[in-house]
Amino acid sequence: MDSKDRRQVGKNHHLYQAMRHAGDGIITMLREERNMRFHCLAAVAALGLGWWLRISSGDWLWLLLVIFLVFAAEFLNTVTEAVTDVMVSHQYNVDVKKAKDVAAGGVLLAACFAVVVGLIIFGPRLVNLVR
Numbered sequence: 587m588d589s590k591d592r593r594q595v596g597k598n599h600h601l602y603q604a605m606r607h608a609g610d611g612i613i614t615m616l617r618e619e620r621n622m623r624f625h626c627l628a629a630v631a632a633l634g635l636g637w638w639l640r641i642s643s644g645d646w647l648w649l650l651l652v653i654f655l656v657f658a659a660e661f662l663n664t665v666t667e668a669v670t671d672v673m674v675s676h677q678y679n680v681d682v683k684k685a686k687d688v689a690a691g692g693v694l695l696a697a698c699f700a701v702v703v704g705l706i707i708f709g710p711r712l713v714n715l716v717r
C-alpha cells in the first residue's frame with residue numbers, strides 16, 4: 587500500500603485500487619479474526635473430504651454455497667463490530683448490543699446450516715465407509 591492510499595477517505599479511482607482494498611479486507615479478516623481462521627480450517631477440511639469421497643458436482647455446489655455463506659456472515663459480523671465500536675468508543679450501549687448480537691446470530695445460523703449440509707453430504711458416505 588503506498589503512502590497516498592494509507593489515508594484515503596474517498597472513492598476508489600480505478601478497479602486495481604478497489605481490488606487492492608478488498609484484498610486488504612480479506613487479509614485483515616485472516617490476520618485479526620480467530621473465528622475466520624477457524625471457518626477457513628473447517629472449509630479446507632470439508633473440501634478435502636469432498637475430494638477424497640468424490641462427491642457429485644451438485645454436492646460441490648452446496649458445499650461451496652455454505653462455505654461462502656459462512657464467510658460472508660463472518661465478514662458482516664466484523665463490519666458490524668468495527669462500525670459500532672467506533673460509534674460508541676467502547677462504551678456500553680443497548681443498540682450496539684442488539685446489532686452485535688444479531689450479527690453474531692447470523693453467523694451462528696449460517697454455521698448451523700453448513701453443518702446440516704455437511705451431514706447430508708458426508709454422513710451417508712462416511713457411514714458406508716465404516717460398515
Ligand SMILES: Nc1ncnc2c1ncn2[C@@H]1O[C@H](COP(=O)(O)OP(=O)(O)OP(=O)(O)O)[C@@H](O)[C@H]1O
Nearest residue numbers: 621663667674676677678679680682683686687690
Ligand atoms: N459497546 C457494547 N455495548 C453493549 N454490548 C456490547 C458492546 N460491545 C460488546 N457487547 C456485547 O459483547 C458481545 C461480544 O462483543 P464483540 O462482538 O465485540 O466480541 P467478539 O468476541 O469479537 O464477538 P464474535 O465472537 O461475534 O466475533 C456482543 O455480542 C454484545 O452482546
